[in-house]
Amino acid sequence: MLHRLARCLVIVVVGAGLSLVSPVATSDGVPEAQAAEISAAEIVRKADEVRNPDESYFLRVEVQTSEHPDRPSEFEVSLLGNDKTLIKTVKPSRDRGRNMLMRGTEMWAYIPNLKRAVRVSLSQRLVGQAANGDISRMRWSGDYDAVIESQTERHWTLLLTANKTGLTYAKLRVVVAKGTYHPEKAEYLTATGRLLKKAEFAAYRELCGRQRPTEIRIQDGVRPDERAVIKVLAMEVRKFPASLFVPENLE
Amino acid sequence: MVCGGGCVASTVFAGDWEHSDDFELGYQGSYVFEARTLSRNRPYASAAHRTSVYSEESPTRWRLDASLRGWVDVRGDLENEVQPELDVRELSLSRADDYTDIRLGLQQIAWGETFGVPIADVVNPRDLRDPLFLEMDWVRRPTWTANVQVMVESLRLQAVATPLPRNNELPERGSAYDPFPPVLKGVEVEPQREFSLGRFGRDGEYGGRLGYLFDFGLDVGLLYFFHWNRVPVYELAMQGGRPVVVPFQDRIHTAGITVSMAFEDWVLRGDGVMHGNVPWMTRDLQGTRRIDYLQAIVGVDRTTESGWTLGAQFHIDYRGDRMLTWGSGRIQKSLWDGDLEPQIFAYIGVDNTDRWVQPRIDWHVLSLWTLSVRADLVWGTTGDRAGDLGFIDGRHRVMMWTSLRL
Numbered sequence: 001m002l003h004r005l006a007r008c009l010v011i012v013v014v015g016a017g018l019s020l021v022s023p024v025a026t027s028d029g030v031p032e033a034q035a036a037e038i039s040a041a042e043i044v045r046k047a048d049e050v051r052n053p054d055e056s057y058f059l060r061v062e063v064q065t066s067e068h069p070d071r072p073s074e075f076e077v078s079l080l081g082n083d084k085t086l087i088k089t090v091k092p093s094r095d096r097g098r099n100m101l102m103r104g105t106e107m108w109a110y111i112p113n114l115k116r117a118v119r120v121s122l123s124q125r126l127v128g129q130a131a132n133g134d135i136s137r138m139r140w141s142g143d144y145d146a147v148i149e150s151q152t153e154r155h156w157t158l159l160l161t162a163n164k165t166g167l168t169y170a171k172l173r174v175v176v177a178k179g180t181y182h183p184e185k186a187e188y189l190t191a192t193g194r195l196l197k198k199a200e201f202a203a204y205r206e207l208c209g210r211q212r213p214t215e216i217r218i219q220d221g222v223r224p225d226e227r228a229v230i231k232v233l234a235m236e237v238r239k240f241p242a243s244l245f246v247p248e249n250l251e
Numbered sequence: 252m253v254c255g256g257g258c259v260a261s262t263v264f265a266g267d268w269e270h271s272d273d274f275e276l277g278y279q280g281s282y283v284f285e286a287r288t289l290s291r292n293r294p295y296a297s298a299a300h301r302t303s304v305y306s307e308e309s310p311t312r313w314r315l316d317a318s319l320r321g322w323v324d325v326r327g328d329l330e331n332e333v334q335p336e337l338d339v340r341e342l343s344l345s346r347a348d349d350y351t352d353i354r355l356g357l358q359q360i361a362w363g364e365t366f367g368v369p370i371a372d373v374v375n376p377r378d379l380r381d382p383l384f385l386e387m388d389w390v391r392r393p394t395w396t397a398n399v400q401v402m403v404e405s406l407r408l409q410a411v412a413t414p415l416p417r418n419n420e421l422p423e424r425g426s427a428y429d430p431f432p433p434v435l436k437g438v439e440v441e442p443q444r445e446f447s448l449g450r451f452g453r454d455g456e457y458g459g460r461l462g463y464l465f466d467f468g469l470d471v472g473l474l475y476f477f478h479w480n481r482v483p484v485y486e487l488a489m490q491g492g493r494p495v496v497v498p499f500q501d502r503i504h505t506a507g508i509t510v511s512m513a514f515e516d517w518v519l520r521g522d523g524v525m526h527g528n529v530p531w532m533t534r535d536l537q538g539t540r541r542i543d544y545l546q547a548i549v550g551v552d553r554t555t556e557s558g559w560t561l562g563a564q565f566h567i568d569y570r571g572d573r574m575l576t577w578g579s580g581r582i583q584k585s586l587w588d589g590d591l592e593p594q595i596f597a598y599i600g601v602d603n604t605d606r607w608v609q610p611r612i613d614w615h616v617l618s619l620w621t622l623s624v625r626a627d628l629v630w631g632t633t634g635d636r637a638g639d640l641g642f643i644d645g646r647h648r649v650m651m652w653t654s655l656r657l
Binding site for chain 2: 056065067068071091092093094096097103104105106107112113114115116117118119120121122166238239240241242243244246247248249
């Protein structure tokens with residue numbers, strides 16, 4: 001049986017150039033449909049579709065930090081809907097089993113020596129500059145209210161404000177490409193607007209039938225030398241039982 | 252180093268099957284200063300395997316878990332007795348869909364939110380041969396249990412039945428943590444009752460838990476478990492003209508509540524359990540009395556952006572006619588991007604003489620290799636202001652644990 005993950009990997013490797021969802025573009029690369037008004041919420045929803053192939057999917061990601069570029073961490077991420085995420089640590093070996101579950105804005109970590117899940121705060125760091133929320137919270141729709149701050153011929157700049165407490169970031173400023181709805185850059189801000197981190201969504205490649213960013217390059221807002229790169233190694237649409245996403249079953 | 256090589260770890264995807272394996276080799280050594288001996292001298296190996304089967308069309312999953320740990324302990328405190336053990340830690344089959352998760356077989360079930368003293372963790376018996384070692388994956392004794400969970404949105408219901416229970420493993424007579432006072436040296440202690448297959452179900456333990464995660468972040472669990480008093484009450488009896496210490500075991504009802512809530516960097520935790528009509532040991536071992544035994548722990552911890560973890564807990568025990576309270580705290584700092592984790596844990600009696608301080612440092616030397624060194628400094632008395640640590644007063648120790656994960 002051909003595994004869907006294998007299919008995704010094949011698509012990535014071969015780099016099939018046929019984009020299934022490319023909008024019709026004008027001569028300057030901006031689709032005609034863009035001329036019509038589009039709401040900020042709709043832009044965010046379409047940008048989410050770029051990063052998320054389905055309601056339920058699987059990711060394998062590598063996180064490389066500037067402190068230890070030679071020692072990348074690797075995680076398997078299972079996402080169900082907008083608010084359920086399971087992160088399993090694959091590398092380094094010493095951390096294998098230190099898995100995390102996120103339901104809504106609540107988070108649990110599995111402690112292997114205790115063999116149980118313990119409640120943790122969402123702001124705990126995964127590794128280096130990568131917070132748990134950077135991987136587990138792949139959708140902005142639903143979590144944030146958006147307004148269009150500014151726009152150019154090619155980009156919208158959106159300001160997203162959290163509509164619930166407990167999120168890793170209170171505000172985001174996101175740059176989305178017109179036409180493709182590719183998120184390109186983001187600034188992660190505190191509620192008062194102080195810059196926490198910058199992120200760049202890069203290395204767009206064909207993944208699960210669409211051009212998607214396979215790298216999120218994160219830079220500390222205060223210490224620019226501190227960086228992390230989240231690389232998507234594999235992506236697969238998969239069905240997960242909802243009962244997998246409860247703290248009692250985190251292990 | 253203990254690893255002999257030839258170890259493999261992998262997660263392989265193949266069709267609708269998912270396999271994962273985990274291997275660990277290590278050594279635990281514990282030196283008790285007062286007795287000038289090794290209370291733990293244990294090279295060990297463990298292996299775990301998981302196979303998951305899932306369908307492309309439905310979210311239903313089947314899973315097989317198997318885990319085994321083996322060691323040889325050459326105990327200096329028991330005249331260099333060699334104790335080889337092979338411990339099946341898990342052998343279970345489970346089926347999960349959107350609303351149910353049914354797991355049958357040898358397993359551990361963890362309840363509770365707080366740290367240090369696992370008062371709500373009542374489903375599995377424990378290995379208490381080293382009472383200062385609280386790594387629950389080593390302490391919990393797995394049981395053959397049916398574990399059925401039903402989840403509907405934020406509501407979780409769990410029913411647990413163990414038809415053939417196990418006892419706690421208690422410190423050996425003459426060991427560094429022998430709980431019997433010196434006056435009973437040489438007095439025979441009868442073993443605990445064995446739960447035989449012939450009484451399958453009739454000696455069973457059962458109960459359940461109801462959990463609900465409120466929208467505003469409060470996670471509440473209500474639990475009930477009907478189980479044996481796994482630390483037996485001992486009575487002094489005369490058999491054939493000589494004194495014998497006889498264990499008294501009975502089943503008791505335990506009901507409790509667990510809570511947790513996170514606020515930004517802070518997490519509040521609490522556990523409370525009530526053991527009803529518990530057999531309780533008298534000081535002179537003459538007969539057994541019954542008490543209602545209430546235990547509660549509330550605590551708060553905070554993890555900062557700069558890698559500090561700070562935790563504090565308040566413990567209350569109400570034992571029939573006596574109340575005891577303790578405070579505990581933990582400070583941990585993550586250094587070198589998590590490679591070095593020094594921490595200190597303290598457990599101090601408020602109205603009693605218990606004192607337990609545990610400085611510890613974990614060093615992740617390599618990706619695969621971890622070295623951990625800790626000390627346990629314990630004080631207590633057996634008089635009127637006694638807490639729980641009087642029986643190991645002054646038995647300070649240092650422990651080294653090194654492990655290689657593959």
